[in-house]
Amino acid sequence: MSFKHLPLLGTAEIIATLNLSNAQTQNAAALAHTVARRAWSRRPGHKHSQDYAEFAAAIPACSWLTMFEVGALLQLGRRREADNLMIAARLVHQARAHGSAHQ
16 A cells, blocks of 8 residues: 555554554555545545546545554554544534634
8 A cells, every 4th residue: 555645754653652563554554545546535525626636635644644543443442442533633623614714
């Protein structure tokens, strides 16, 4: 699996903190790319001309790291922590979107 879009230092920190094996690391990276590809396939009409590489490159580094960490937690059987991280990430995303609408 490609680590092209995953920030190196952040990814390495997650791997070390969670003590991931090579297989767990590969699977977590694959999940992050699956989520990004699914989001690309569901992009709004005005973005249909955007190819996957362009779409993936526009995803913020923090989002790639969150997707990778969620995948890593799932690999470790820590579903509740993965769910909590996804909920927190959604709340932050919504707060950012709401905050920038009022600026």
